[in-house]
Amino acid sequence: MERIPGWLLPLVLAVTQLAVWPGIPLADGRPPAAPAVATGVTATVAVAVALLWRRAAPLTTIGIVAAALTAGTWGVPPDALLIISLADLVALYSVAVRRSHRLTLGAGAAVVLWQCALIAAASGLGPDYPAELVILLVVYASVVAFGRARHRWHAERGAAAARLAEAEDRRARAADTERHHLARELHDVTAHHLTSIVVIASAAQRLGATRPDLVAEARDFAARTGRDTLAALHRLVALLRLPDERPGPAAAGLTELAEGFRLLGQQVTVRAEPGDLPAATTEAICGITREALTNTLRYAPAAAVRIRLTPVAGALELTVDDDGARAEGVATMGSGRGVTGMRERATALGGTLTAGPRPGGGWRVRAVLPAAGTPPEPRRRPRRPGAERVIDVVVFLVALFPPAGALLLGEDDPQVTAASVPLLVLVSAIHAIPLLWRRTHPWTALGAVAATGWIVPALIAAGVVAPAQGWVLLAGLGAEAAAVYGVARYGRRPELSALAIPLALSSAVLATAATLALDPPPEGDLPYLVWVVVLAAMVGCPVGLPMGASWLAGYLVRRRHTTIRTREHDAVAAATAQALLEAGRERARVAAGLREAVLRDTARVATAADAGDLDQVLASARTALDAMRGLLNGLRDDPDPARDPQPTAAALPGLADRWRAGGRRVALEIRGAGRPLPADVDLSVFRVVELLLAGDTGPVTVRVDLTGDPLRIGMRPMPADEGGEIAAGLRARLAAVGGSMTTAADGLPELHLPGSSPAPDPHPDDSRPDERRSDPGAGEAHPSSADDADPPAGASSPTDAAGPAGASSATDAAGPAGAGSATDSADAGGPGGGGGSRVGTISAGDGPGTPAGDDKEVASSPFA
Numbered sequence: 001m002e003r004i005p006g007w008l009l010p011l012v013l014a015v016t017q018l019a020v021w022p023g024i025p026l027a028d029g030r031p032p033a034a035p036a037v038a039t040g041v042t043a044t045v046a047v048a049v050a051l052l053w054r055r056a057a058p059l060t061t062i063g064i065v066a067a068a069l070t071a072g073t074w075g076v077p078p079d080a081l082l083i084i085s086l087a088d089l090v091a092l093y094s095v096a097v098r099r100s101h102r103l104t105l106g107a108g109a110a111v112v113l114w115q116c117a118l119i120a121a122a123s124g125l126g127p128d129y130p131a132e133l134v135i136l137l138v139v140y141a142s143v144v145a146f147g148r149a150r151h152r153w154h155a156e157r158g159a160a161a162a163r164l165a166e167a168e169d170r171r172a173r174a175a176d177t178e179r180h181h182l183a184r185e186l187h188d189v190t191a192h193h194l195t196s197i198v199v200i201a202s203a204a205q206r207l208g209a210t211r212p213d214l215v216a217e218a219r220d221f222a223a224r225t226g227r228d229t230l231a232a233l234h235r236l237v238a239l240l241r242l243p244d245e246r247p248g249p250a251a252a253g254l255t256e257l258a259e260g261f262r263l264l265g266q267q268v269t270v271r272a273e274p275g276d277l278p279a280a281t282t283e284a285i286c287g288i289t290r291e292a293l294t295n296t297l298r299y300a301p302a303a304a305v306r307i308r309l310t311p312v313a314g315a316l317e318l319t320v321d322d323d324g325a326r327a328e329g330v331a332t333m334g335s336g337r338g339v340t341g342m343r344e345r346a347t348a349l350g351g352t353l354t355a356g357p358r359p360g361g362g363w364r365v366r367a368v369l370p371a372a373g374t375p376p377e378p379r380r381r382p383r384r385p386g387a388e389r390v391i392d393v394v395v396f397l398v399a400l401f402p403p404a405g406a407l408l409l410g411e412d413d414p415q416v417t418a419a420s421v422p423l424l425v426l427v428s429a430i431h432a433i434p435l436l437w438r439r440t441h442p443w444t445a446l447g448a449v450a451a452t453g454w455i456v457p458a459l460i461a462a463g464v465v466a467p468a469q470g471w472v473l474l475a476g477l478g479a480e481a482a483a484v485y486g487v488a489r490y491g492r493r494p495e496l497s498a499l500a501i502p503l504a505l506s507s508a509v510l511a512t513a514a515t516l517a518l519d520p521p522p523e524g525d526l527p528y529l530v531w532v533v534v535l536a537a538m539v540g541c542p543v544g545l546p547m548g549a550s551w552l553a554g555y556l557v558r559r560r561h562t563t564i565r566t567r568e569h570d571a572v573a574a575a576t577a578q579a580l581l582e583a584g585r586e587r588a589r590v591a592a593g594l595r596e597a598v599l600r601d602t603a604r605v606a607t608a609a610d611a612g613d614l615d616q617v618l619a620s621a622r623t624a625l626d627a628m629r630g631l632l633n634g635l636r637d638d639p640d641p642a643r644d645p646q647p648t649a650a651a652l653p654g655l656a657d658r659w660r661a662g663g664r665r666v667a668l669e670i671r672g673a674g675r676p677l678p679a680d681v682d683l684s685v686f687r688v689v690e691l692l693l694a695g696d697t698g699p700v701t702v703r704v705d706l707t708g709d710p711l712r713i714g715m716r717p718m719p720a721d722e723g724g725e726i727a728a729g730l731r732a733r734l735a736a737v738g739g740s741m742t743t744a745a746d747g748l749p750e751l752h753l754p755g756s757s758p759a760p761d762p763h764p765d766d767s768r769p770d771e772r773r774s775d776p777g778a779g780e781a782h783p784s785s786a787d788d789a790d791p792p793a794g795a796s797s798p799t800d801a802a803g804p805a806g807a808s809s810a811t812d813a814a815g816p817a818g819a820g821s822a823t824d825s826a827d828a829g830g831p832g833g834g835g836g837s838r839v840g841t842i843s844a845g846d847g848p849g850t851p852a853g854d855d856k857e858v859a860s861s862p863f864a
């Protein structure tokens with residue numbers, strides 16, 4: 001549904017005001033004084049113009065409106081500006097919708113004090129002043145409550161838009177996420193099993209002449225471990241892990257890992273406090289420990305290793321320390337994925353991980369994980385009494401006002417006795433008070449209202465009040481209408497809500513008929529019974545109309561809200577289902593790669609070990625490692641080209657067409673269409689516009705300028721963003737590609753994205769100290785992973801073969817001057833090969849962020 005244009009309400013108020021005054025006096029030939037006309041017209045125009053900015057700057061607007069109305073009140077006759085004086089309610093409503101709770105309360109209190117002073121100055125502190133103050137408080141509290149309810153609705157829609165954008169982002173990254181997850185699983189199999197086979201078999205070959213017993217042990221180990229590896233790979237291929245399969249206790253898992261590595265010659269001690277942990281935390285602890293032990297096996301064999309898992313300040317601390325030095329001849333075994341994989345496991349749970357040399361020698365891996373297994377949620381503030389509760393109180397007072405007000409103000413009515421007034425006011429309050437529960441228990445509230453409607457006839461029948469005071473029952477029928485609305489709006493069974501109309505109507509008509517029956521009919525020929533039926537019918541028709549209108553209003557509001565929420569839910573569900581589909585396709589693709597590239601050679605390891613052929617064991621294990629590493633490289637760096645392409649700037653017209661198909665007016669202006677852009681920037685252009693459009697449903701104009709550098713994106717008007725979700729999403733998206741938010745010439749935000757790829761990293765060997773381990777002798781880096789082994793003499797790995805001048809293969813090659821390849825490598829073979837490079841990515845902390853001051857502008861005008 002399109003939003004009402006901002007100029008329409010000020011125009012209606014101004015035209016109506018000028019038509020009533022001075023229009024009517026001028027038409028009647030009673031022209032007001034010229035100064036009064038000039039003052040009134042000036043105040044009306046000033047207020048109407050100020051209201052044009054009530055959405056962008058509501059606090060400023062309410063100040064201008066108050067000043068203009070104050071000046072106009074002193075220069076015109078009393079109540080001459082009654083129509084335009086409603087502008088302060090409009091401005092206060094805008095403050096409540098678009099500003100914080102605290103600012104709204106402050107503005108509301110200031111407006112009430114201003115009105116109190118204005119009334120006192122104009123009319124004096126007469127006997128009616130307290131009643132006027134009460135009415136003033138009720139009216140302004142109602143405006144604030146309805147505004148805050150609208151604020152909450154906008155916040156829910158912004159949150160829904162953010163959920164949809166997050167779901168779309170998950171859908172876009174589903175295959176990539178699944179690839180990284182499977183890469184970690186494959187890496188664990190590679191590190192713990194195949195690498196162990198290579199290490200043990202190589203040692204047995206070298207020492208076989210002097211230690212023939214090692215050859216038999218190596219064959220047994222290769223047979224046993226090869227079968228375990230094959231079983232683990234088959235489990236990955238089958239992907240049959242059920243939801244109720246959970247890892248065992250973390251302490252038991254660490255003990256089992258330690259036992260396995262002790263058989264390989266490691267001196268492993270474990271100190272872990274037992275306790276029940278979430279499955280994800282246990283899995284991460286065991287995965288990190290397995291990786292750390294495998295690195296120690298490869299780079300510091302026979303070293304003493306200490307594993308410690310202890311709780312610290314609401315978290316878990318895992319440390320794996322070794323005190324060994326790096327062994328000879330293992331410089332080319334790692335690919336640099338070990339620390340990265342461990343850090344990914346910790347970060348996924350909201351934890352941290354560091355790895356590096358210990359001060360006293362050796363190596364330490366330290367991870368701190370949340371004890372709950374998931375990142376802690378921010379603490380929520382205690383919820384204040386909601387705007388809905390204030391609205392319910394206002395509805396109660398509105399339903400109570402007709403009967404109670406007539407009784408309290410009808411002192412001169414001879415039919416109203418002083419003794420019966422308090423009783424009838426109390427009865428009217430009892431009749432209306434169930435409306436306070438019309439949201440939570442609508443049917444109960446309706447039944448209570450209908451039942452209490454019989455109190456007045458009962459009092460008349462008992463002779464407590466006079467029959468002439470039966471009009472109190474008719475004056476309180478607004479409570480029935482409000483209860484019917486509550487059933488239509490909040491009832492659990494919407495299809496049965498229409499039954500509220502005959503229920504409320506029949507009760508009201510019967511109670512009215514009973515009241516009339518107790519009052520003697522007028523003299524005439526009409527029989528008494530007929531007179532009662534006629535009056536009941538006369539009451540039923542006018543009462544039935546508001547009952548039906550109340551039900552229809554509640555039903556339409558409910559249907560609109562339900563439609564919007566259902567559409568939002570379905571969009572998120574569709575994106576989630578698509579993400580699951582993409583992940584399933586990626587799993588199928590990886591399973592096919594495992595069957596074709598790895599399973600065959602892994603099966604040969606166990607077969608060769610059973611046959612006693614240690615040379616074939618070593619060759620098959622190395623071949624399986626090479627195949628596994630090739631598959632890992634494909635998972636890490638080379639998405640499947642057959643996958644659906646990501647949306648780009650070229651897809652913006654289609655995005656606009658989808659919004660237009662839903663009835664929204666979207667004008668799209670693109671300059672420089674067809675310009676080639678970097679892939680991440682091209683995707684970000686689409687995602688930024690998609691997020692901006694999802695933040696509102698009104699008519700917009702989107703301008704995208706792709707001709708220069710930076711690229712410029714703007715939308716007018718900018719979407720409302722009371723909760724700040726859209727602004728946060730935009731900042732995250734811009735920071736990912738080095739973009740920024742700035743202020744355009746019209747004072748509204750403009751989004752800038754880089755028009756070219758970022759420059760290559762001038763220091764390709766800029767790996768962090770905690771990911772390297774120094775060799776005192778050669779000064780080489782300590783490889784931090786374990787997913788490949790030394791190739792046989794004279795043979796090269798298909799993924800890490802050193803080429804001329806130290807260049808490596810297509811996936812890990814170091815270019816001229818040591819520049820990194822298009823993918824992030826961790827080991828470049830040969831002399832002159834660079835270390836791990838960081839090319840093609842700019843993090844939120846690296847790239848240009850939002851300029852200082854722009855955040856304030858974004859938060860104060862378009863996203864307020």
